[in-house]
Amino acid sequence: MTEAATSSGASDAETLAPLAVDPAVGTDAAHASGDAVPDAIAASSGEAPASKTFWANLNNPFSVGLLLTLGGLVAALLGLAFWNLSTIVIYIVFALFVALGLDPVVRWFERHHVGRAWAIVIVYSAFAVVLAGVLLLVVPALVQQISAFVTDLPDLVTEFQASDFYGWLTSTFGAQVGDMVTQFKTFLSNPANLAAIGGGVLNFAVGVGTAISGLIIVVVLSLYFLAGLPTMKKAFMQFAPARNRPKATAMTNQITDSIGAYLMGMVVLAFCNSIVAFLLHLFLGLPFPALMGVLAFLITLIPLIGSVLYWITATVIALFTGWLPALIFAVIYLIYMQLEAYVLTPRVMNKAISVPGALVVIGAMVGGTLLGLLGALVAIPVTASILLIIKQVFIPRQDAKL
Numbered sequence: 001m002t003e004a005a006t007s008s009g010a011s012d013a014e015t016l017a018p019l020a021v022d023p024a025v026g027t028d029a030a031h032a033s034g035d036a037v038p039d040a041i042a043a044s045s046g047e048a049p050a051s052k053t054f055w056a057n058l059n060n061p062f063s064v065g066l067l068l069t070l071g072g073l074v075a076a077l078l079g080l081a082f083w084n085l086s087t088i089v090i091y092i093v094f095a096l097f098v099a100l101g102l103d104p105v106v107r108w109f110e111r112h113h114v115g116r117a118w119a120i121v122i123v124y125s126a127f128a129v130v131l132a133g134v135l136l137l138v139v140p141a142l143v144q145q146i147s148a149f150v151t152d153l154p155d156l157v158t159e160f161q162a163s164d165f166y167g168w169l170t171s172t173f174g175a176q177v178g179d180m181v182t183q184f185k186t187f188l189s190n191p192a193n194l195a196a197i198g199g200g201v202l203n204f205a206v207g208v209g210t211a212i213s214g215l216i217i218v219v220v221l222s223l224y225f226l227a228g229l230p231t232m233k234k235a236f237m238q239f240a241p242a243r244n245r246p247k248a249t250a251m252t253n254q255i256t257d258s259i260g261a262y263l264m265g266m267v268v269l270a271f272c273n274s275i276v277a278f279l280l281h282l283f284l285g286l287p288f289p290a291l292m293g294v295l296a297f298l299i300t301l302i303p304l305i306g307s308v309l310y311w312i313t314a315t316v317i318a319l320f321t322g323w324l325p326a327l328i329f330a331v332i333y334l335i336y337m338q339l340e341a342y343v344l345t346p347r348v349m350n351k352a353i354s355v356p357g358a359l360v361v362i363g364a365m366v367g368g369t370l371l372g373l374l375g376a377l378v379a380i381p382v383t384a385s386i387l388l389i390i391k392q393v394f395i396p397r398q399d400a401k402l
Contacts, residue, residue, distance in 0.1 A: 103256065364380065
């Protein structure tokens with residue numbers, strides 16, 4: 001009887017044992033002993049579950065708040081440093097894209113059994129000779145024409161008032177047109193106003209010096225980037241896992257080749273635009289042909305809308321000479337734009353990655369807003385590279401998911 005009772009009592013105790021709860025669980029004593037608090041008990045007691053991450057742990061609010069504050073300060077300091085170094089970043093990006101643009105020419109020499117070092121020397125020497133020739137031919141005429149433009153601007157306004165186009169504007173819109181032109185002519189006749197427009201001779205000289213120093217920095221950096229481009233690609237590929245390096249290498253080569261082809265194509269098309277603009281101004285007797293040729297090269301570097309912008313700008317300036325030369329210029333340049341769009345651009349850009357028109361416009365606007373002309377120039381190859389990564393990496397991964 002006693003043994004049975006004992007056995008029965010032991011069984012009852014063992015049966016009830018799992019239902020017993022340690023009084024210390026969920027209290028400071030449990031934390032002091034190092035035991036983890038179960039999720040159910042922690043939730044009922046208002047504490048953070050042990051299975052949650054560190055950032056969701058509200059049991060140490062001071063340390064979490066301190067780390068978050070320090071992280072915010074570090075992010076703010078990095079943003080401020082990047083803002084102060086934005087000019088240097090622009091130089092680096094511009095130099096890198098120049099190197100990528102010249103790399104196809106260097107590799108062409110390499111395919112014809114010329115060492116890379118000698119190929120770089122040949123490319124930069126040819127570039128220096130062409131640049132020197134252009135400067136010797138254009139700069140004196142450019143300076144003379146800018147001076148003549150500033151000096152003769154009031155006379156140009158007077159000639160515009162005597163033109164038939166001005167008479168049509170006056171008869172159509174009333175005497176307000178004459179009042180506006182007269183005020184504009186009076187404003188230009190005051191040298192103080194011209195100095196205010198230009199920002200002063202000193203500011204202009206400082207701007208020219210800054211541009212020249214920036215150009216020298218870009219040329220030197222692009223030389224180093226072009227010389228070390230293969231090494232840079234190999235080093236960049238080491239960040240990818242070994243099993244993905246062949247595919248990553250192929251994508252990188254495709255991206256750099258397309259960027260180089262695109263940039264070289266943009267320069268070639270802009271040069272063609274400048275030649276056409278210079279010849280049209282010269283043969284039609286329009287003023288400042290050298291200045292307008294340089295302006296055409298700079299404006300038509302802007303993707304998609306550069307030619308249209310120059311067409312509108314040059315036509316408006318040509319109206320100061322007369323409506324007939326302006327009309328002839330507008331028609332001939334419009335024909336050239338169609339020839340460029342359907343003949344020259346497909347031939348020059350045959351190796352570049354195609355980008356939808358809507359993305360071209362969006363990319364050019366975003367890049368131009370962030371980095372000006374440089375941003376508009378590099379926006380298209382950057383957009384094309386992103387599209388390539390999406391097509392060859394992201395979409396295949398999504399297709400593999402069932």
